[in-house]
Amino acid sequence: MSAETYLITGATGKTGSRVVRLLAERGYAVREASRSTATPFSWTDQTTWPAALAGVTAVYIVLPNLGTAETIEQVRAFAQRAAAAGVTRAVMVSVPASGGMDVDVVAQTERQITDAAISLTVLRLRWFNQNFSEDFLLGAATTGELRLPAGDGREAFVDADDIAEVAVAALTDPAHAGHSYELTGPRLLSFTEIADELSTAQGRTVSYVPLSVDEFVAEQVGDGVPAEWAQMLGELYAHIGSGALATTSDDIMRVLGKPATDFTDYARTTAATGVWRA
Numbered sequence: 001m002s003a004e005t006y007l008i009t010g011a012t013g014k015t016g017s018r019v020v021r022l023l024a025e026r027g028y029a030v031r032e033a034s035r036s037t038a039t040p041f042s043w044t045d046q047t048t049w050p051a052a053l054a055g056v057t058a059v060y061i062v063l064p065n066l067g068t069a070e071t072i073e074q075v076r077a078f079a080q081r082a083a084a085a086g087v088t089r090a091v092m093v094s095v096p097a098s099g100g101m102d103v104d105v106v107a108q109t110e111r112q113i114t115d116a117a118i119s120l121t122v123l124r125l126r127w128f129n130q131n132f133s134e135d136f137l138l139g140a141a142t143t144g145e146l147r148l149p150a151g152d153g154r155e156a157f158v159d160a161d162d163i164a165e166v167a168v169a170a171l172t173d174p175a176h177a178g179h180s181y182e183l184t185g186p187r188l189l190s191f192t193e194i195a196d197e198l199s200t201a202q203g204r205t206v207s208y209v210p211l212s213v214d215e216f217v218a219e220q221v222g223d224g225v226p227a228e229w230a231q232m233l234g235e236l237y238a239h240i241g242s243g244a245l246a247t248t249s250d251d252i253m254r255v256l257g258k259p260a261t262d263f264t265d266y267a268r269t270t271a272a273t274g275v276w277r278a
Helices: 014-025 046-054 067-087 103-115 136-143 160-170 191-203 212-222 228-241 251-256 265-272
Strands: 005-009 029-033 058-061 091-092 119-125 144-146 180-183 206-212
Touching: 005 014, 014 029, 014 160, 046 067, 058 160, 067 103, 091 103, 091 160, 103 119, 119 160, 136 144, 144 191, 144 212, 160 180, 160 251, 180 251, 191 206, 191 265, 212 228
Parallel strands: 005 029, 005 058, 058 091, 091 119, 119 180, 144 206
Antiparallel strands: none
16 A cells, blocks of 8 residues: 555545545545644644645645635645645645636636646536535425525536545546546536435425525525625526536546446435435
């Protein structure tokens, strides 16, 4: 087994936690990195970086504020520190070319890593299946009503387990260096179709109610969600509604040699856990 150590930022998140588990199961040395881990790590506190990077060869990068100008400088400093510590490879979570963010800012952020002479694999992610069971759509999936401003737009929802498997492949095999992978599910789904899938899996009706962005934001703020976060979410849903994400990719099949997980399989497996029982 490789003697390399892998640093996983965002180690408590949906993909990071899965990457940690897969690497550990396969016998690799893993260092978890978050504010709450044994080796504390914060993107905004450079004093936490040296201990996290010591002895590390490859890094899984999850940035909380990707798409902002401040992150460019943050990643430049981190990449330079990582290269000096001996890091040679990085796998970075990013957005699709039509991801609804400032693509120039995102591209500049990614470039900071390669400018530091670190080989980079970029994972361009879509909306996660697990948003319905581990994140902000859990409540809606449980109560049975998806009230969202996504219109009739369709998206290729991707499974976090597939993302983690691709990330582990890219971290442990230098052959993936320099590649940009568009990670999607195998088919496009509207939120009406998602509601139908959730209904079938749960054995009860889940409905989709399309809203305007303003209506969505007002409802979210009324439920105690910060206005800035509600507005950002509303715009992301509207991006789906625009049709900008209505594409699929076979990159998961190309990397893993098996099809991407279908939402039907995700929904059936997740329903069996009881997470959606009101």
